[in-house]
Amino acid sequence: MASRESAIARALAFFDSDRFRDRLGALVSIPSTSQDPAHATDVQHYLGAAIRPWLERLGFTAAIHPNPREGFGPILTAERIEDPARPTVLTYGHGDTVRGLEDQWRAGLQPWVLTEEGDRWYGRGTADNKGQHALNLSALEAVLDERGGTLGFNLKLVLETSEERGSIGLRDFVAAHRDALAADVLIASDGPRVMPEVPTIATGTRGTYHFDLVVDLRPGGVHSGHWGGLTTDPAVVLSHAIGSIIDRYGRIRVRDWLPANGVPAAVRAVLDGCPVGGGGEAASIDPDWGEPGLTPAEKIYGWNSFIVLAMESGRPENPVNAVAPQARAHCQIRYTVDTDPTGFAPALRRHLDQEGFGQVRIDNAGIRMAASRTDPAHPWVRWAVASMEASLSRRVQVIPNSSGGLPGDVFVDLLGVPLVWIPHSYNGCKQHGPDEHLLTAPAREGMAAFAGLWWDLGEAGTPRSA
Numbered sequence: 001m002a003s004r005e006s007a008i009a010r011a012l013a014f015f016d017s018d019r020f021r022d023r024l025g026a027l028v029s030i031p032s033t034s035q036d037p038a039h040a041t042d043v044q045h046y047l048g049a050a051i052r053p054w055l056e057r058l059g060f061t062a063a064i065h066p067n068p069r070e071g072f073g074p075i076l077t078a079e080r081i082e083d084p085a086r087p088t089v090l091t092y093g094h095g096d097t098v099r100g101l102e103d104q105w106r107a108g109l110q111p112w113v114l115t116e117e118g119d120r121w122y123g124r125g126t127a128d129n130k131g132q133h134a135l136n137l138s139a140l141e142a143v144l145d146e147r148g149g150t151l152g153f154n155l156k157l158v159l160e161t162s163e164e165r166g167s168i169g170l171r172d173f174v175a176a177h178r179d180a181l182a183a184d185v186l187i188a189s190d191g192p193r194v195m196p197e198v199p200t201i202a203t204g205t206r207g208t209y210h211f212d213l214v215v216d217l218r219p220g221g222v223h224s225g226h227w228g229g230l231t232t233d234p235a236v237v238l239s240h241a242i243g244s245i246i247d248r249y250g251r252i253r254v255r256d257w258l259p260a261n262g263v264p265a266a267v268r269a270v271l272d273g274c275p276v277g278g279g280g281e282a283a284s285i286d287p288d289w290g291e292p293g294l295t296p297a298e299k300i301y302g303w304n305s306f307i308v309l310a311m312e313s314g315r316p317e318n319p320v321n322a323v324a325p326q327a328r329a330h331c332q333i334r335y336t337v338d339t340d341p342t343g344f345a346p347a348l349r350r351h352l353d354q355e356g357f358g359q360v361r362i363d364n365a366g367i368r369m370a371a372s373r374t375d376p377a378h379p380w381v382r383w384a385v386a387s388m389e390a391s392l393s394r395r396v397q398v399i400p401n402s403s404g405g406l407p408g409d410v411f412v413d414l415l416g417v418p419l420v421w422i423p424h425s426y427n428g429c430k431q432h433g434p435d436e437h438l439l440t441a442p443a444r445e446g447m448a449a450f451a452g453l454w455w456d457l458g459e460a461g462t463p464r465s466a
């Protein structure tokens with residue numbers, strides 16, 4: 001007789017036989033980066049030749065739609081409806097990757113070839129996001145086999161290909177297909193667990209807000225001997241302006257950018273005891289960096305961060321003896337739903353003016369990805385926690401939002417679904433640089449967790465739709 005245990009065992013047998021690794025290897029071999037227009041046909045190929053036939057084999061009806069915004073990648077939708085009286089789940093993934101950065105991977109590795117080394121599978125997209133959606137669909141396949149070709153629930157899928165360009169067009173697309181995409185809950189995977197060994201559910205994402213700080217003083221550079229010490233140096237003014245925005249220990253000084261009443265009690269409660277780490281060689285967690293008094297988990301899941309993504313004055317690769325005409329920094333704020341991003345630029349202007357930096361301009365300010373959050377106590381979140389804990393025999397850590405960005409806001413705003421993100425990666429996976437990899441232990445657990453979730457969705461005891 002079909003059972004939950006044998007559904008999970010089936011999924012794990014697929015994983016352990018290396019068939020999952022080989023399936024992922026085939027997906028990774030398609031260089032579907034959306035950040036290089038020369039790979040547009042690879043992006044098409046990923047959806048049309050790799051994913052669509054697989055979904056159709058699993059009984060989905062699939063379609064590939066042009067992006068509503070000219071010049072951005074297509075969007076695949078698929079659905080598998082058994083009984084409208086049963087729950088309908090929406091899942092999401094992205095088939096595009098960042099650039100390959102071919103020349104930067106260490107010896108023996110390359111972006112478009114899956115390379116196994118110990119407990120790691122290297123390759124572009126292994127973690128972000130091919131490995132994650134491939135795990136979930138492979139687990140679905142195991143449950144379908146176990147149940148003899150039925151699921152007991154309805155499943156819809158959106159697989160976009162412009163995520164690595166900011167999910168451009170996704171909001172317009174979902175708005176135009178609201179009825180077709182209607183669902184009770186979003187259950188999907190991207191990003192890292194809080195630690196590699198801690199199963200995690202994120203009920204939202206932080207948003208991203210970008211702006212340039214510009215000090216533009218004169219038409220061109222002037223001789224550093226005749227003018228240095230006499231005329232204002234834009235690089236120095238910009239450095240001090242940044243120093244007024246954030247102190248040398250990473251504490252944000254523009255206090256209007258931050259949650260007005262500190263970390264909300266409900267967020268603090270859910271993050272109580274939440275570990276952060278396991279990034280390995282990727283970066284160190286510096287206890288003295290960031291907002292004093294917050295735990296590492298509160299710093300990245302319950303608070304806002306300011307990051308200077310790039311800055312330039314003159315030509316660092318070819319300096320000349322001149323006081324540069326201009327200095328520019330491209331900056332980012334990662335923020336939670338506890339702050340209103342429309343206040344960021346006005347607050348910064350007030351701050352810069354008060355600090356005597358009237359000549360520092362704020363250009364190109366705006367939201368790139370909006371923040372989102374489902375109440376961590378939502379019935380669908382509790383249901384998913386219970387299902388995962390039953391499958392993995394371990395506590396699941398819930399976080400009120402992932403530290404990174406995902407287009408969850410689109411699904412909340414337009415479809416009203418609660419968000420259940422179940423990440424399979426970890427924060428040392430180097431997903432946007434060279435040497436991206438997936439750790440096999442969390443991936444294997446993710447396979448088991450999703451086999452359990454897909455199974456439980458076909459049983460009694462799912463939350464009633466909102």
Ligand SMILES: [Zn+2]
Pocket residue numbers: 098128164431432
């Ligand atoms: Zn990414």
